[in-house]
Amino acid sequence: MTPSDEEHMAQALVLARRGLGLTWPNPSVGSIVVTADGELVGRGWTAPGGRPHAEAVALEHAGAKTEGGTIYVTLEPCAHEGRGLACADAIVAAKPARAVIALRDPDPRTAGRGIARLKDAGIAVEEGVLTAEAASVALGHLMRVMHGRPAVTLKLAVGADGLVPQGQGQPVWITGPDARAHGHLLRSRSDAILVGRGTILSDDPSLTCRLPGMSCRSPIRVVLDRRLRTPPEAKLFDDMMVPVWLICAEGENLANAEPLQERGAEIVPVPVDDHGLIEVRDALETLAARGITRVLVEGGPSVARAFLDADLVDEAVIYQGPSSVGADGLMPFAGDGLDRLTGSRDFTKVASRAFGPDRMTLWRRMRTCSLALSAA
Missing domain, CATH: 3.40.430.10 (Dihydrofolate Reductase, subunit A)
Incomplete structure (x- = not known):
């Protein structure tokens, strides 16, 4: 983890807060994509109603510039397909070198599977960046899934x-x-x-x-x-x-x-x-x-x-x-x-x-x- 990782995750959390109250039953997530030389080329947050997910929006903005860069996500990318490709698979297809994730998703449909897919594809995964802040934003989702x-x-x-x-x-x-x-x-x-x-x-x-x-x-x-x-x-x-x-x-x-x-x-x-x-x-x-x-x-x-x-x-x-x-x-x-x-x-x-x-x-x-x- 680097100071820039915390800075970029803080930006992603600002985006995640924008969706609070609008995305249920899905959590509100924020994501940004940064190139290897530090240029921010994509950003996204969960859309009203829960779709599309933040990662899909950020990857679409970044396009081919995602390859070799870093994607930051406030909650583990989903590993289950809904109305589109699972976010973990979409990230794998975009070929970033790194993924920085604030918080694991306890949803049993994901629960570490998203991270495992990224690692299996050779993407370096950094976990636990601004975890407490991310947990505060995602508290509703965590409580609903876990309790x-x-x-x-x-x-x-x-x-x-x-x-x-x-x-x-x-x-x-x-x-x-x-x-x-x-x-x-x-x-x-x-x-x-x-x-x-x-x-x-x-x-x-x-x-x-x-x-x-x-x-x-x-x-x-x-x-x-x-x-x-x-x-x-x-x-x-x-x-x-x-x-x-x-x-x-x-x-x-x-x-x-x-x-x-x-x-x-x-x-x-x-x-x-x-x-x-x-x-x-x-x-x-x-x-x-x-x-x-x-x-x-x-x-x-x-x-x-x-x-x-x-x-x-x-x-x-x-x-x-x-x-x-x-x-x-x-x-x-x-x-x-x-x-x-x-x-x-x-x-x-x-x-x-x-x-x-x-x-x-x-x-x-x-x-x-x-x-x-x-x-x-």
């Missing part, structure tokens, strides 16, 4: 007193426009956004991405609604260009389903526990089976607590405004304060950023999936 659920990011917005404002049928803002815009950027990078029915009743949100020019990047909207009591006149049904999935209890009387289906909702039954309640893990596994890899959980307090109690929060993004919410505020974890997460040894603060008077902190779970990254 059968999407990666979960919990988003909270609280006042200076650590409390959540109560909506009265419409959203109540505790942070300013810049922090809220950043929250919409989180939506654009997620496959799905999840709330409970209580949030629909209290805030009546649209749950779309409202950044200029980015409405097309709105995630699937998922509502946990055990008995399908979401009001058909809720605002989220006003824009059905973005799907709405209502997760309900399996075996419930679905008499309420028809008016919701007429509004465009898709009804998704999931198993319930011994008390007839939806287990959030079962909900996540159902979403993963539908191809979802990254879920943004936006509330409210009961839902946030359910995910935290079930140890299903991989990252938390907390926005804190400068004003107190006051006596009407809610504890962010339905009876527990922020320190339930920020004071836990399970999470560490990895980033902090100011948006005017507002502050955003990013917390990451210390225990994450086993990545099985070492070279065979």
Whole structure:
């Protein structure tokens, strides 16, 4: 590994991030091709819907200049054919001298086979360049393949007193426009956004991405609604260009389903526990089976607590405004304060950023999936 390997892989990771929220059920991957004398001649990232793959795009850009050069890929090239040639075979055909790969793919259809094909063809393979960064980008894919659920990011917005404002049928803002815009950027990078029915009743949100020019990047909207009591006149049904999935209890009387289906909702039954309640893990596994890899959980307090109690929060993004919410505020974890997460040894603060008077902190779970990254 050389310093230039890290620089080029960092460029490939920037490309990979561009596809987040758009490529499910496939991971978002970045790839660049560099000639032997250091000229960047090809670059690509996974296209919306998951095809074509990043490597195919980068190789097409580079053309014959790939031969003798180096291809950088943020995730091991696939070894299975889908709607085209497997990426490992496409790389072999292009004849680079080297392949630099950040992260092995645990998908059993690849799982080291892509790397083996490159080595068998005489291509020198360097693994483990910027592995941690690549794992962060590919976390949704890793969690879905290895643990059968999407990666979960919990988003909270609280006042200076650590409390959540109560909506009265419409959203109540505790942070300013810049922090809220950043929250919409989180939506654009997620496959799905999840709330409970209580949030629909209290805030009546649209749950779309409202950044200029980015409405097309709105995630699937998922509502946990055990008995399908979401009001058909809720605002989220006003824009059905973005799907709405209502997760309900399996075996419930679905008499309420028809008016919701007429509004465009898709009804998704999931198993319930011994008390007839939806287990959030079962909900996540159902979403993963539908191809979802990254879920943004936006509330409210009961839902946030359910995910935290079930140890299903991989990252938390907390926005804190400068004003107190006051006596009407809610504890962010339905009876527990922020320190339930920020004071836990399970999470560490990895980033902090100011948006005017507002502050955003990013917390990451210390225990994450086993990545099985070492070279065979």
